[in-house]
Amino acid sequence: AQTVTQSQPEMSVQEAETVTLSCTYDTSESNYYLFWYKQPPSRQMILVIRQEAYKQQNATENRFSVNFQKAAKSFSLKISDSQLGDTAMYFCAFQSSSGGGADGLTFGKGTHLIIQP
């Protein structure tokens, strides 16, 4: 079974700063997907960014980028020019490829990110 670990329960940074959220995972599979989800106080789960394990190039989405280190089984999220609206819980998640994607996500416990004005 896969496990996902987020070692930072809470982080706080000033607006406009850059912040990096950590995530490590454990799997014996060679191909899989990794995701970062954002959960604001509204409770809605919003996909921020995703990375396929076979792709060496790190994914980027505007101010969000990842540092994917497959050998180290590490998948960190970098938020540049942080904004007040980035305040939320952030979850790292693993998707196995073995079930054709029909099985579910394995989530980390989350990091509560607070952006201070």
Add this chain to the structure above:
Amino acid sequence: DAGVIQSPRHEVTEMGQEVTLRCKPISGHNSLFWYRQTMMRGLELLIYFNNNVPIDDSGMPEDRFSAKMPNASFSTLKIQPSEPRDSAVYFCASKRQGYDTEAFFGQGTRLTVV
């Protein structure tokens, strides 16, 4: 599309009562998932369906929990009888088949059992 629709948004019930949570997936999505979120355990996968068929219910905590998907546009998660420790946010999510497709989540149902 309206997205994944869950009802109710909030449910407060007394211990011992039956609770039914409902989910309408996005049209065309053939995989459906039920997750539970608590402070202690985070987000846990309870059960998932593929083409309306339950594939893995190993995450269902007890026999008090059951889930059905009678057709492609509707699923229910039932707890009978409910207990205070069942209090949590329950999410439904759906996706198209394929491991590279995105799962879309509903707004969740906050269940409080008193």
